Amino acid sequence: MMGLNIKHIVGFVILCLALIALPWMVGEFELRLISQIACFSLFVLSFTILYGHAGLLSFGQAAYFGVGAYVCALAFKYVAGMPFLAAILLGAIAAGIAAWLIGMFCVKLTGAYFSLLTVAFSQFLFAIAFKWRSVTGGDDGLVVSKNPITLPFGGSIDTMNTTSMYYLILLIVVLCYLACLWLTKTPFWNMVRCCKENDERASFVGYNTYMTKVLAFTIAGFFGGVGGALFAINESFVSTDVIDMNRSFVCLMMAFIGGANSIIGSVIGAAIYTVLTDMISKYTPYWELILGCLFIIIILFFRDGFVSLLPKARALMSKWKTATGKEN
């Protein structure tokens, strides 16, 4: 089923166990950083779905990350006793709706015009967040006042606790990735792939290419919204940073660093970018320059990102194993 073998399942279980054990192995700061990586992974996933799978290069994915973050923060602010998970879902649904509405216009266009329109809509949403101070707090931002999670059989989870938040974010992110991986195995995703490969031919075998792309855009927006809502919760603060152009380009950089065609690449890209930013910025204020150079190297020499190095590393490993085996 789904091309899974025992190796995959064992690998997945070991990875899950390692992630569960992580709070015992790292400090609070690192744990918060890992939670941030998990949030960014979904953000990058929203780009990867569009670019890598549907062939749509969006320069405005921060719009949906931002809508998810703001709607989640506003839900906590304006709705008394807002259930924790409902706030996340609300943020994701709002981002999905925004993506649906914007996608209906954008996917009518192709190539550079599509990309530019995604920027225009993203800037439009940024302007709302920036100017509507009474609601969004403008560039001063909003504090996210999270409610504790009440458990059905009594007791509650402290949402201010970094470890609890790490587990919650991890659970939601893993579920989103599993849902996305499943999605890529469905007939719907075959339509998405056909649209990327040959839009005209897809129409002439009977596919409604317009609706297919609108839906792919919406799904990407939804995942981006989940990432944004989780980010707002993790940071306990939202400002226009989450929805500006810089955020969209950071997402693009993360995607290409990891591998813009790969779902797993989105995690790798988010992790490398976030960790490098944290590490380099400790030593130099010119950290963006160094990351810029890394990005140039990747675009020039490793267009499929770090994920493309994995099979090469695996081949080298097996070569090395064979060589050492012969020696013995």
Added chain:
Amino acid sequence: MLEIKDLHKQFGEQKILKGINLHVEQGERHAIIGPNGAGKSTLFNVITGKYAPTHGKVIYKGHDISGMHPHRITRRGLGRSFQIINVFGDMTVYQNIRSGVLARNGVFFNFTSYLDGMKAIEEESRRIIESISLSDQMDTPASEMAYGAQRALEIGLSLTTNPDLLLLDEPGAGTSKSETKHTVELIRKVTQNKTLIIVEHDMDVVFALADRISVLYYGEIILTDVPQKIKENKKVKEIYLGEATCE
């Protein structure tokens, strides 16, 4: 089956189709011939919805399909192939054909089924691949196949939607004599009990396949008749066929 009434197509000031009238009966094999620039491919593109007509109607099975989106026309049972190979290049032969079979079976916005586990779709896809003699290249990416095989896949992809009316745009374009013979045999085999409209430059293909032929000349159909009469027509000889071809 297909009725075209006073069909016009204009791009800016340029009139490409100037009042086409055509009637194609069910089960007929109809060829459209004409010199380069006569408007043959434009006519195909208007019939199949790629371009909306400037004026006039395309009636298919009694329904006006003029200006309809290609996917809606395809779903009504009208399939087409392209002059320049137009397949899903990075997909394998199997994935190409399966994509069409999924569409034919109305499997569109399905988020719950596991694609590789759909046995009925798989069986149907394999049957079509066998009919176009590409079983041995099932897992080869389309873009890596020989030209003739890509041509066969192009026709196979048009067949996946199980069309009642099939429009083939120069199926023999770019193929060698032996490949053309194979293409004619393939078309004959796969279009049994179907209505066929074919645009072709190669007269051997046209006369081997067509029941009737229409001659398109600068956006107008100047003659529709059986192959023998077309061969003997003086005007056709002058504008298209040339004496040598007809003798």
